[in-house]
Amino acid sequence: MITLSLTSLAGAAATALAWLGPVHRPMDMVIPPLTCVFFLVLLIMLVRWPHRLGLIMRVALAAALAALVAPAWFYTWQATQTQGLRLIDIYPPIGSLLLVLMVTAMIYLPTRDGVTIVVAGWLLVALPVLVYLFAHPQEIRTPRGADLLMSYGPVFVLLLVLLPVQRKLTRRIQHLVSEQAHMEAMVNRDPLTRIYNRRFCELVLRDLLTRQIPAGVIMFDMDHFKAINDTYGHPVGDRVLQQVAQRCQELLRKNECLARWGGEEFLVVVPDVDATALHALAERLRKSITELSIEPVSLVSASVGITRVLDGDTTDTIFQRVDKALYRAKKLGGNMVSS
Structure with a gap:
């Protein structure tokens, strides 16, 4: 032109x-x-x-x-x-x-x-x-x-x-x-699920903190995942993680960062979100996971913890708070959202 x-x-x-x-x-x-x-x-x-x-x-x-x-x-x-x-x-x-x-x-x-x-x-x-x-x-x-x-x-x-x-x-x-670009993708992506890894998600969160952009964090952990691996084998467990990552990625916007946090844990960093919208997004993710049909697993579910980024927060305080929220969801029986 x-x-x-x-x-x-x-x-x-x-x-x-x-x-x-x-x-x-x-x-x-x-x-x-x-x-x-x-x-x-x-x-x-x-x-x-x-x-x-x-x-x-x-x-x-x-x-x-x-x-x-x-x-x-x-x-x-x-x-x-x-x-x-x-x-x-x-x-x-x-x-x-x-x-x-x-x-x-x-x-x-x-x-x-x-x-x-x-x-x-x-x-x-x-x-x-x-x-x-x-x-x-x-x-x-x-x-x-x-x-x-x-x-x-x-x-x-x-x-x-x-x-x-x-x-x-x-x-x-x-x-x-x-x-x-290929090397950066290898550094920033999880090799199994092809979503972002923990390192990249931490960088995104630090950037939001530096720019003082209001944000929320969602952490979810697959319920009874060890039993899935023990019962059906690790290939089935890997397939569960891949399909969960794919389904959640489809529900998120481009500026929302989904990462595999480690093992069967995932983290979502959501910029420009209030408490109500953050809880609603977490519920949609939880529900979409339960709707997955992954043979031969009968039911796939996740416990979800959420927290908003507060004034004076650091990455450590945010991760501690969302981890406690996730622990509460697990303790209450799983397959639920806790804040």
């Missing part, structure tokens, strides 16, 4: 310069406004159909290439056919736009397609200008001629060499970022 917006703006600026200039050449009066309108249409299409990003960018690159090819061939032909007319005097200042097009193609397109656009752009835009300049060496010796020669000659070669290197570096960086 930024690229299309800037291209439309550039077309509008070129249109204004062409109209305000002392000489009104037909090509300069037609291509810039058409380019501006065309890229505005593409921008609107991208807003409405963002899933067609690849197609829209390819069309945009093709249109930009066409907008550069037309003046390159027209003005070169005109300078060749008209006695006393020099290309350096009539060629519009679009040399840098070819370089921008090449960089854009290499950024947005796969390597092979990007190289194809770059080579096609040079053959269709730069080559006719260079052929003309070498056929008219007196124009090369002018500042404008030297600028065109450098833009369409050595600079292009340098760009063609550096862009593939840049692409390789970009892919390497993306690979390193992906590896870093």
